[in-house]
Amino acid sequence: MTPFLVGLVLAQGQIADDIFVARPSVQLGSGAPGTAAIVWASKPRKSFRVAFGRDQFAEATQLRTVDVPSTPSHEVWSAQVGPSEPGSTVHYAVQSGGSTVFRSSFDLPKTGKLRAVVFGDCGFGTRQQKEVAHQAWLQKPQLTLITGDIVYDHGRVSEYRTRFWPQYFETTPGPSRGAPLASQSVTVAVPGNHDTLYRNLGKYPDALAYFYYWNQPLNGPLTVPGAKNTPVLSGPVEAQKRFLSNAGPSYPRAANFSFEFGDTFWVVLDANPYVNWNDPVMRGWLERELEKGRKKTWRFASWHQPPFHSSKKDQDYRAMRSVVETLAKGGVDVVFCGHVHNYQRTHPVLIDGMEGASSDRLAKGDWKLDRKFDGRTVTKTRGIVFVIEGAGGGPIYDPQFADKPDTWKPWTAVYKAGHGFGVMDIDDRKLTYRHLGTDGRCTDEWVLTK
Ligand SMILES: [Fe+2]
Incomplete structure (x- = not known):
């Protein structure tokens, strides 16, 4: 399957690091079969979404603001991608303000x-x-x-x-x-x-x-x-x-x-x-x-x-x-x-x-x-x-x-x-x-x- 991501502007490995406190990781999220959560931390930002697979989108949810002394305040975001078929490679792209700010992929x-x-x-x-x-x-x-x-x-x-x-x-x-x-x-x-x-x-x-x-x-x-x-x-x-x-x-x-x-x-x-x-x-x-x-x-x-x-x-x-x-x-x-x-x-x-x-x-x-x-x-x-x-x-x-x-x-x-x-x-x-x-x-x- 050829990956197709709308709005893709970054090649894999290129990252808008002025946005991220922690780059996107793949985590379990709810654990629903065939799904995963893309999780990242950013400086204060209005909204994100994640494009994945063939022209699919997931709105990002702000899980929390981490506001503690000794480190700048930042936000933790998560978006559930899937469900995807067993054995598929899930390509994902984090987007904000109309631009792709991170892209990567993982295998199920x-x-x-x-x-x-x-x-x-x-x-x-x-x-x-x-x-x-x-x-x-x-x-x-x-x-x-x-x-x-x-x-x-x-x-x-x-x-x-x-x-x-x-x-x-x-x-x-x-x-x-x-x-x-x-x-x-x-x-x-x-x-x-x-x-x-x-x-x-x-x-x-x-x-x-x-x-x-x-x-x-x-x-x-x-x-x-x-x-x-x-x-x-x-x-x-x-x-x-x-x-x-x-x-x-x-x-x-x-x-x-x-x-x-x-x-x-x-x-x-x-x-x-x-x-x-x-x-x-x-x-x-x-x-x-x-x-x-x-x-x-x-x-x-x-x-x-x-x-x-x-x-x-x-x-x-x-x-x-x-x-x-x-x-x-x-x-x-x-x-x-x-x-x-x-x-x-x-x-x-x-x-x-x-x-x-x-x-x-x-x-x-x-x-x-x-x-x-x-x-x-x-x-x-x-x-x-x-x-x-x-x-x-x-x-x-x-x-x-x-x-x-x-x-x-x-x-x-x-x-x-x-x-x-x-x-x-x-x-x-x-x-x-x-x-x-x-x-x-x-x-x-x-x-x-x-
Ligand atoms: Fe230990």
């Missing part, structure tokens, strides 16, 4: 297929962050999953400006510059500790930027600011009021959500310490969402803090073990975490009626593992594989354990140091996962089949 997965890239703990502003962004973009994914700790150190607007937008919106791609990954694939972000734990709005007036820039489905269980399981605000009342006004319905709802994408179903959970996943409200929501996912071939969960890993750092945080039984009942195949800055995967973890599986108190030897699964000759399992992709840009944790199985906890199957990211390919009932380094070389490959 073909029926039964998907390529996703996965990385986390990325927004450090390092050379390795840019290398990972560039290599991930070279894979031409339809979906990009960021497993939390999107920007360091404090999840602030000012940190998005220096440690996220330049790296993932770079239109002249290269390992020393980054790439337009966020403009050319549906990009999904999971809230990590650095995204939501800094809530003193007196000390960090532009913190909690997660709730400003991510337009993800507002189908989570939490609607009341300050209620149980939400990231409660602190600092001067005026600063809190300003944040609530800026964020609108995104806070606190956007911390947890579910979505479908092609033939996959996902739950994204906030695993920060203020959330108790044994709370019936949280657990009930998770059970209901997973039930919705049953019609899909593949089901995934993602949260930030891993329940099973072999690094020394953060070994004690195991609260999310309490949801493993619910995930198993819901037919989840793989869980993607970050937080620990390296790559690890577990043997499939089995529940099989294990007593105490819905508590966080089980010790390291109490978990049943499917050791017959090797991801090569034995590719079927009833267990859940836990993957850690936490090497997207921050300093690597505990590299001394890499490739030394005798130093690992019983559940760990692979442990690699060095920066990198995952590439997941789904082809109907076969899932192939590769972990690639910053040079693009594969350091782990495994297959899961149904």
Whole structure:
């Protein structure tokens, strides 16, 4: 299909940067099948629209004004494009005042297929962050999953400006510059500790930027600011009021959500310490969402803090073990975490009626593992594989354990140091996962089949 865009004046890669605070990204928006949201931040502007596909238009909605001290006031916009057919390339052009001010495109997965890239703990502003962004973009994914700790150190607007937008919106791609990954694939972000734990709005007036820039489905269980399981605000009342006004319905709802994408179903959970996943409200929501996912071939969960890993750092945080039984009942195949800055995967973890599986108190030897699964000759399992992709840009944790199985906890199957990211390919009932380094070389490959 030849793309046709009315009013096109810019070639791909040319941008009217006097307009944008953050260039357009592709996000989930409402999550309606076959659709995506084009999301950008601009200096104050009257109106935008987005042209897409063959002579179609979507009016842009102003999601919010971000008005905080320490950064110029700006507006966040979103326009839903689609629905488009599976496998189509969706060309889009952001227009304002009769001119096209940005254009790009993204691909939707073909029926039964998907390529996703996965990385986390990325927004450090390092050379390795840019290398990972560039290599991930070279894979031409339809979906990009960021497993939390999107920007360091404090999840602030000012940190998005220096440690996220330049790296993932770079239109002249290269390992020393980054790439337009966020403009050319549906990009999904999971809230990590650095995204939501800094809530003193007196000390960090532009913190909690997660709730400003991510337009993800507002189908989570939490609607009341300050209620149980939400990231409660602190600092001067005026600063809190300003944040609530800026964020609108995104806070606190956007911390947890579910979505479908092609033939996959996902739950994204906030695993920060203020959330108790044994709370019936949280657990009930998770059970209901997973039930919705049953019609899909593949089901995934993602949260930030891993329940099973072999690094020394953060070994004690195991609260999310309490949801493993619910995930198993819901037919989840793989869980993607970050937080620990390296790559690890577990043997499939089995529940099989294990007593105490819905508590966080089980010790390291109490978990049943499917050791017959090797991801090569034995590719079927009833267990859940836990993957850690936490090497997207921050300093690597505990590299001394890499490739030394005798130093690992019983559940760990692979442990690699060095920066990198995952590439997941789904082809109907076969899932192939590769972990690639910053040079693009594969350091782990495994297959899961149904
Ligand atoms: Fe973290």
